[in-house]
Amino acid sequence: MTKLNLPIHSIAHARAGDKGDVSNISLIAYLDSGWRIIEKSATKEKVLEIFKHMGATKVDRYELPKLRALNFVIHSALGGGVNSSLRLDRHGKTLSSHLLHELKLPISKDLLPINSPYLKKFKD
Amino acid sequence: MPKKVFIGCGAGFSGDRFDASIPIVKEFRNISDPKYLMFEVLAERTLAIAQQYRIKNPDEGYSPFLDSYIKPIIDDCLKHNIKIISNIGAANPLGAAKRILEIAKEQKTKKPKIGVVVGDDLLEYMTNEEILESPTMEGLDFSNNQITAANVYLGAKPIAEALSKEADIVVVGRTVDSALALGPLIYEYNWKNEDLDLLGSGTICGHLLECGAQVTGAYFADPGFKDVPNLAKVGFPIAEFYQDGSFVITKPKDTGGLVSKATITEQLLYETHDPSNYLVPDVTADMSELILEDNGENRILVKGGRGKKAPQKLKATICCDNGFMGEAEISYAGPNALARAKLAGEVISERIQILGLQGQLRVEIIGGGSVHFSMDEASSYELPNDGDYRVRTSAIYPKRYQAQQMVDEVMSLYCCGPAAGGGGRGYVTPQSSTASILVNREIVSPNVQIKIL
Numbered sequence: 001m002t003k004l005n006l007p008i009h010s011i012a013h014a015r016a017g018d019k020g021d022v023s024n025i026s027l028i029a030y031l032d033s034g035w036r037i038i039e040k041s042a043t044k045e046k047v048l049e050i051f052k053h054m055g056a057t058k059v060d061r062y063e064l065p066k067l068r069a070l071n072f073v074i075h076s077a078l079g080g081g082v083n084s085s086l087r088l089d090r091h092g093k094t095l096s097s098h099l100l101h102e103l104k105l106p107i108s109k110d111l112l113p114i115n116s117p118y119l120k121k122f123k124d
Numbered sequence: 125m126p127k128k129v130f131i132g133c134g135a136g137f138s139g140d141r142f143d144a145s146i147p148i149v150k151e152f153r154n155i156s157d158p159k160y161l162m163f164e165v166l167a168e169r170t171l172a173i174a175q176q177y178r179i180k181n182p183d184e185g186y187s188p189f190l191d192s193y194i195k196p197i198i199d200d201c202l203k204h205n206i207k208i209i210s211n212i213g214a215a216n217p218l219g220a221a222k223r224i225l226e227i228a229k230e231q232k233t234k235k236p237k238i239g240v241v242v243g244d245d246l247l248e249y250m251t252n253e254e255i256l257e258s259p260t261m262e263g264l265d266f267s268n269n270q271i272t273a274a275n276v277y278l279g280a281k282p283i284a285e286a287l288s289k290e291a292d293i294v295v296v297g298r299t300v301d302s303a304l305a306l307g308p309l310i311y312e313y314n315w316k317n318e319d320l321d322l323l324g325s326g327t328i329c330g331h332l333l334e335c336g337a338q339v340t341g342a343y344f345a346d347p348g349f350k351d352v353p354n355l356a357k358v359g360f361p362i363a364e365f366y367q368d369g370s371f372v373i374t375k376p377k378d379t380g381g382l383v384s385k386a387t388i389t390e391q392l393l394y395e396t397h398d399p400s401n402y403l404v405p406d407v408t409a410d411m412s413e414l415i416l417e418d419n420g421e422n423r424i425l426v427k428g429g430r431g432k433k434a435p436q437k438l439k440a441t442i443c444c445d446n447g448f449m450g451e452a453e454i455s456y457a458g459p460n461a462l463a464r465a466k467l468a469g470e471v472i473s474e475r476i477q478i479l480g481l482q483g484q485l486r487v488e489i490i491g492g493g494s495v496h497f498s499m500d501e502a503s504s505y506e507l508p509n510d511g512d513y514r515v516r517t518s519a520i521y522p523k524r525y526q527a528q529q530m531v532d533e534v535m536s537l538y539c540c541g542p543a544a545g546g547g548g549r550g551y552v553t554p555q556s557s558t559a560s561i562l563v564n565r566e567i568v569s570p571n572v573q574i575k576i577l
Contacts, residue, residue: 013350013386015343017395020261020560026393028386053501062399066415066428067389073397083169083557084446086486086518089495098496102504117348 002122006107009100010118012038016096021081023051023092025099028069030113035068041105042070050102051077051095072099129312129365130159131305131329132376135193136336136360138165142192144336144360147376149200151362158312161201162304163193163210164334171298172443172556174215175273186220187212194224199233202292209283209304213295215273217242220295221577236293239286243572244298246274246440250567255442258561269444272556276440276568279405280326283307286574298441300404302330309365310406317434323407324431325369328414331402332373332391332426336360339391340375340422341382354380370427372419383422401432403439408432437562446557449520450527452534452550453490456542457512464542465489465513469499471541472517475533481526483519490514514547520555527552 008027011034016025027042029035044059051059051074060073078092079085089095109122130152134145145161152159165187178185187193190212201208213220221238228236246255255274275298284307286294294307309315309326317323332339337358345352352358359379365371373388375381392411396402402409410430419425456464469487476485488494491513493503499515517534521527531550538548 009349013346013390015390015394017393019395019397020558022397024393024395024397026390028389028393030386053497060397062412064393064399064412064414066413067385067392069389069393071393071396071399081558083443083555084520086449086484086520087495088488088490088516088518094495113349 001108001110003106003108004121005104006118006121007101008038008042008103008105010107010116011111012100014096014100016092016094018078018082018091021076021078023074023077023095025072025074025096026069027072027099028067031111032068033111035065037105037111038070039063039065042103044072046103047072047074047099050099055079125314125367126158126312127367128157129309130155130157130362131308131333131365132161132362133164133333133336133360134161134197135163135165136334136338138167138170138187139189140165140336142189143196145193145197147359147379148362149197149206151376152206153200153204158308160207160209160308161197162333163208163212164301164304164336165189165193166211166214166298168441168558169556171214171275171441172273172558178215183219185214185216186223187214190220190223191227194227198224198227199231202233202236207287207291207308208293209307211296211299211304213240213297215245215297217295217297218575224293224295225577237291238577239289239291239294240575240577241278241282241286241294241296241299241572242575243568244275244278246276246563247271249571250274255561258563261439261560261562271442271444273443274440276438276563277405278572279303280306280310281406282572282574284311287311289574289576291576301334302327302404303406305330305333305363306406313367320407320431320433321429322369322431324409325371325429326365327402327404327407327409327431328392328411328426328429329363329365329371332388333361333363335391335394337381338394339373339383339387341387344382344387344390350386352382356380369429370425372423372425374423383424385416385424388416388424388426403435405434405438407434436565438565438568440561440563441558442561443556443558446555447520447522448524448527448552449518449555450530450550450552451516451518452531453514453516453548454534454537454541454545455512455514455547456545458544459510461511461513462492462507462509464544465515466499467542468515468537468545469517471537472533476530479529481519481521481530483521485517485519485530488516490516524552
C-alpha cells in the first residue's frame with residue numbers, strides 16, 4: 001500500500017500546557033492503529049530535536065496505552081516561562097501544532113480516520 | 125451519604141465568559157442531589173497584580189471580575205441551594221466575601237453564609253529571607269529582588285471545613301485549582317486521609333473541570349479533523365460524581381460543544397507532567413490506569429482513578445517585579461513583503477545596539493511561523509516572498525523609558541524603514557516574574573483559618 005510522508009497530525013491530536021519554563025504536550029491517537037504507530041515512532045529523542053531551537057534541554061515521555069496517549073514533558077522550552085518570555089505566545093499554547101506539524105511519518109491510507117482531509121493526498 | 129454529587133464549573137480562568145455558568149445553574153435547579161458551582165479565576169500572574177491593588181487599597185485585591193461572575197447567578201444559587209466555591213478571593217478573600225454580601229443585599233437575596241479561607245499569603249507569616257531560603261522548584265533566582273507576592277497552594281480540606289460550617293459560598297485565595305471540586309466531595313462523602321483512591325479520583329475530576337470548557341469541546345476544534353458543534357454556545361462542564369469514585373463528565377442541555385473520550389483525554393493531560401504522580405496538597409493522584417467509557421450523548425464515564433500519599437511539602441508561588449516589556453509590530457504586504465519585513469527586523473536590531481540598550485531583543489515575523497521560530501531561526505514553513513507579514517519585536521528592560529525607546533524605534537520605521545510599512549502598534553507593560561518554592565506544612569497549617577461571614 002502506498003505510504004506518504006505525512007505530519008503526525010494525520011493520525012493524532014495534541015494539547016500543550018505550561019508550568020514555569022516547562023511545556024507539556026500530549027499526543028493522542030485517533031485510532032488503535034495510530035496508537036501502535038505513535039507508541040513506536042514518537043520518541044523523546046525526536047521530540048527533543050523538534051524543540052531544540054527553542055532551548056529545550058530534556059524531554060520526559062509518559063505512556064498511557066488505555067487512553068492511546070503519550071505525554072511529553074519538555075524542559076526549558078518556553079523562553080523562561082509565561083512571565084519572562086519574549087515570545088508572542090508566552091504560554092507556548094501553539095507548541096502542540098508545532099509537534100503535530102514537525103513529526104512526520106510514512107502513513108498509509110488505511111491508518112487515517114474516516115473522512116480525514118488527508119485522504120485527498122492519496123490519488124489512487 | 126449522597127449517591128451523587130453534582131459539580132459544575134462556571135469559569136476556567138480570570139476573564140472567562142461571564143455568562144457561562146447560567147446554563148449550569150438552570151440545569152441544577154431541577155436536581156435534588158447536592159450541587160456545587162465552582163469558578164476558577166486565579167492565575168499565577170493575576171495574584172501578583174491583585175496584591176498591588178490590595179497594597180493601594182485594603183478593601184481591594186480580590187478578583188476584578190467578581191461582580192461579573194457572581195451577579196448573574198447568586199440569587200438562583202441561594203434559592204436552589206447551589207453552593208458556590210471559588211478562588212475569586214485572590215489576594216483578599218475577606219474583601220471578596222464582603223463584596224458578595226453587598227451584592228446579595230443589592231439584589232435582595234436571602235443573606236448568604238460565606239466561608240472564607242485565609243492563610244495562603246506567606247508574606248503574613250514568613251519573612252523575605254525565610255521565603256528566599258526555601259528550595260526553588262522552578263523559575264528564576266530572586267535573591268536580589270523585592271518579593272511582591274508569595275502564596276502557598278492550599279488543599280481541599282479548608283473548603284470542606286467551611287462547608288461543614290454550613291457555608292453557602294466558599295471564598296478562597298491561592299488554593300490548588302482541583303481542590304475547588306475536591307473540597308465539596310470530601311465534605312459530602314466524609315472522606316478520610318486514608319481514602320487515597322477516592323481523593324485521587326476527586327482530584328482528577330477537579331482537574332478535568334478546572335479549565336471550564338476545555339473539557340467540553342472548547343480549545344479542541346480543528347475543522348475537518350476534530351469538529352465541534354456550536355462552539356459559540358459551548359456548554360461548560362458538569363461532573364456527576366458517585367460514591368465509588370467514578371464520575372461522568374457532561375454539559376448542560378441545549379448548549380454547544382462536545383464531550384468525548386478525545387476531549388477528556390486532551391484535558392486530562394493538560395498541564396500534567398507524570399500522569400502517575402499528579403501532586404496536590406491532599407493526595408498524589410494517579411491517572412495512569414484511567415478508563416473512559418461512553419455513557420450517552422455528551423456523557424463520558426471516568427473510572428479507575430487512584431491515589432497515593434500526599435506530598436510532604438507544599439508548593440508556593442513567589443512573584444517579583446521584573447522591569448518592563450516593550451512590544452511593537454509593523455506590517456509589510458504585497459510584492460517582496462518578506463524581504464522588506466526582514467530588513468525592518470534587521471534595522472531595529474541595529475538601532476537597539478546603536479542606542480546601547482542592553483538585553484535580548486526578539487524579532488519575529490508574524491505570517492512566517494512567528495510562534496514557533498524567531499526571525500533568525502529557519503522556519504520550517506515554505507514562505508512566499510510576496511505575501512502579508514508583520515514584524516514583531518520584544519524586549520524586557522529594567523526601566524520603562526528603555527522599553528519605550530525600543531517601541532519608538534519600531535514606530536520610526538514609518539519614515540525611516542523599508543518601503544510601505546504600515547499598521548504600527550506598540551506598548552509597554554510592567555512585568556512580574558514568578559518562581560515556585562517548596563514550603564514545610566508545619567509553617568503553613570497553623571495559619572490556615574476558616575472565617576464565617
